[in-house]
Amino acid sequence: GDSVTQMEGPVTLSEEAFLTINCTYTATGYPSLFWYVQYPGEGLQLLLKATKADDKGSNKGFEATYRKETTSFHLEKGSVQVSDSAVYFCALSSLRRVTFGIGTKLQVIP
């Protein structure tokens, strides 16, 4: 079946540091890929998505590129802020079902 692999963390960074959260997947067919973010005390919200190979999703300074050859969708941000502290979920959508990774907790310290 489909699966998404990401590290659980926590990832702790200083403000303005560069962020990478790795995400790899296995899926049949050609899934769409997503990053969702969960701020403390809230539900998940869509951060960015990509629907086909080589697409780049971007939002709020975050980027991720759909790499079919490496089955990856790594999340990056050039300069993190304290307000980016949250849990980040990588997900894929295939055949009406969405499969989520376990979530990576990011802590940004001033």
Next chain:
Amino acid sequence: DVKVTQSSRYLVKRTGEKVFLECVQDMDHENMFWYRQDPGLGLRLIYFSYDVKMKEKGDIPEGYSVSREKKERFSLILESASTNQTSMYLCASRKTGSETQYFGPGTRLLVL
């Protein structure tokens, strides 16, 4: 903006009680989902519904049932709560043809 609301943010129940978790969305979405979120396990799909009165089992349906009598409302029922059902429960909705899910704020359930 899509709004998904859940009836309670926090809930404490006793083992063996029947528990109802309610979810309402206001954007006429056809599809609704119930997940549970646990540390180290991420989100796991319990049940989903793609239309009124329709339901399908997700990955972990045991111990749960659902009800979808109206398009905007999707209820999760724990027939006899057990301590291993202590978790965060998240409801989501999605419009047919779109792949984006919209989530409610979650209900943190503690079963004693």
